[in-house]
Amino acid sequence: MIEVYADGADFEGILKAAENPRVTGFTTNPTLMKQAGITNYENFARAIIDKLAFLRPGTNISLEVFADETNEMYLQAKKIAEWGKQYNYDVFVKIPVMNTKGEDNYGLIRLLNEEGVKVNVTAVFTPKQTQKILENITNPDVPVIISIFAGRIADTLRNPVVWTKQCISEAMDKPKEFDKIKFLWASCREIYHLHMAESAGCDIITMLHDQINKLSLANKDLDLFSKETVQMFYNDAQASGYRIDVE
Numbered sequence: 001m002i003e004v005y006a007d008g009a010d011f012e013g014i015l016k017a018a019e020n021p022r023v024t025g026f027t028t029n030p031t032l033m034k035q036a037g038i039t040n041y042e043n044f045a046r047a048i049i050d051k052l053a054f055l056r057p058g059t060n061i062s063l064e065v066f067a068d069e070t071n072e073m074y075l076q077a078k079k080i081a082e083w084g085k086q087y088n089y090d091v092f093v094k095i096p097v098m099n100t101k102g103e104d105n106y107g108l109i110r111l112l113n114e115e116g117v118k119v120n121v122t123a124v125f126t127p128k129q130t131q132k133i134l135e136n137i138t139n140p141d142v143p144v145i146i147s148i149f150a151g152r153i154a155d156t157l158r159n160p161v162v163w164t165k166q167c168i169s170e171a172m173d174k175p176k177e178f179d180k181i182k183f184l185w186a187s188c189r190e191i192y193h194l195h196m197a198e199s200a201g202c203d204i205i206t207m208l209h210d211q212i213n214k215l216s217l218a219n220k221d222l223d224l225f226s227k228e229t230v231q232m233f234y235n236d237a238q239a240s241g242y243r244i245d246v247e
Contacts, residue, residue, distance in 0.1 A: 002194065002197055002198045002202060002203065002204065002205055003024045003025060003203060003204045003205070004022050004023055004024065004025075004194075004204075004205055004206075004207055004212065004215075005023065005024065005025035005026060005027050005062075005184070005204055005205070005206045005207070006018075006020075006023045006025075006026050006027070006206075006207065006208075006209060006212055007026075007027045007028065007032070007188075007206040007207060007208055008028060008032055008036070008208055008209050009028045009029075009032040009033040009035065009036035009038055009044070010036050010209070011036075011044070011047070011048060013209045014026060014048055014051075014052075015051060015055065016209065017209055017212060018051075018052060018055045018056045018059075019055075020212060022212070022215065023059070023212065024059055025059050025060045025061065025062070025204065026048075026052065026059065026060070026061040026062070027061065027062040027094070027120070027206050028061070028062070028063060028064070029064045029094065029122070030064060030066045041066070045063050045080070045083060046083055046087075048061065049061060049083055049084065049087045049089050049091065050087050050089075052089060053087045053088060053089035057089075058090075059090070060089070060090035060091065060092060060118075061089070061090075061091055061092070062091075062092040062093070062094050062120040062122075062145065063080050063083075063091060063092075063093065063094060064093075064094035064095075064096075064122065065077050065080065065093065065094065065095060065096075068099045068100050068101075069099070070099075070105070070107070070108050073095065073099075073105070073108060074108060074111065074112070077093040077095065077108075077112055077117055077119075078115075078117065080093045081093055081117045081118070090118070091118065092118045092119065092120040092143070092145055093112065093117055093118065093119055093120065094119075094120045094121075094122045094147075095108060095109055095112065095119050095120070095121055095122065096121075096122055096123045097121055097122065097123050097124050097129050097133065098123070104132065106132050106133065106135070106136045107136070109121055109133060109136050109137070110136035110137075110138060113136070113137050113138060113139050113142055113144065114138060114139055116139070116141075116142055117142070118142060118143050118144070118145075119142075119144055119145070120144075120145040120146075120147055120184070121133050121144070121145070121146050121147060122147045122186070123147070123149060124146055124147055124148050124149065124167065125148070125149055125152070125153060126167070127166045127167045127169070127170055129167075130146060130148070130167040130168070130170040130171070131170040133146055134170055134171055134174055134181070137174075137178065137181060140175070140177040140178045140179075140180065141180070142180065143180040143181075143182070144180060144181045144182070145181075145182050145183075145184050145204065146167075146181065146182070146183050146184065147184040147186040147206075148164050148167050148168075148183060148184065148185060148186060148202070149186045149187045150163070150164050150185045150186065150187065150188075150193070150196070150197065150200070150202075151185075151186065151187030151188055151189045151193065152186075152187045154189065160196060160200070161196050161199055161200045164183075164185065164197075164200035164201070164202065165200050165201060167183070168183050168200065168201045168202070171183070182203035182204055183201065183202045183203050183204070184202060184203065184204040184205065184206060185197035185200065185202040185204070185205040185206070186206055187206075188205055188206060188207050188208070188211060190211070191207070191211050191214045191215060191217075193205065194207075194215075
């Protein structure tokens with residue numbers, strides 16, 4: 001069964017998601033943190049790692065670097081990885097596949113992998129990028145996540161399942177000992193993406209907290225759902241005091 005990772009930066013929301021046994025990991029990024037009003041990156045990261053280490057041992061979190069220069073990204077990655085060791089919790093460091101100038105980060109990914117840092121390569125869109133990432137994963141003992149932004153690919157009117165399959169197919173030539181590489185379906189738009197991610201061959205899908213809550217709707221009786229929807233419209237109309245003069 002495909003794994004579900006909770007994506008977000010709302011502290012209480014993450015803790016709520018941690019109560020759900022279907023959730024086996026957590027991810028965030030600087031944009032989500034900014035939206036959540038996080039002003040101190042390290043304080044937030046340390047606090048959530050500490051909580052998850054206690055509440056959900058055996059899970060993991062992916063935290064992203066936010067520098068743009070290679071050396072700074074490397075130093076941030078090592079620091080983030082160290083937080084995981086301090087709290088005895090599984091931390092992946094999210095490294096963008098390229099910087100803002102369009103320069104690739106494959107060399108950095110290789111270096112971190114060789115040094116034993118668990119990397120989540122993010123913002124991956126093309127099979128070519130996947131191929132280059134895989135070429136630079138040389139340490140088979142270190143887990144790696146490759147995050148394919150299938151939802152954003154779909155925004156371009158490309159078939160995200162077909163496109164993601166093409167990205168994942170690049171792993172076929174990797175020796176069998178590289179079994180710690182996992183593919184993640186990122187930028188989920190709706191919970192049906194869960195089925196799409198499975199059909200594409202992904203190991204993981206990230207979902208926002210409200211999307212995870214909707215997983216309880218799986219196989220819900222559609223007649224009942226229809227009735228509940230009509231009831232919602234009626235209740236809201238009544239509460240709003242709307243009137244149409246029909247006389």
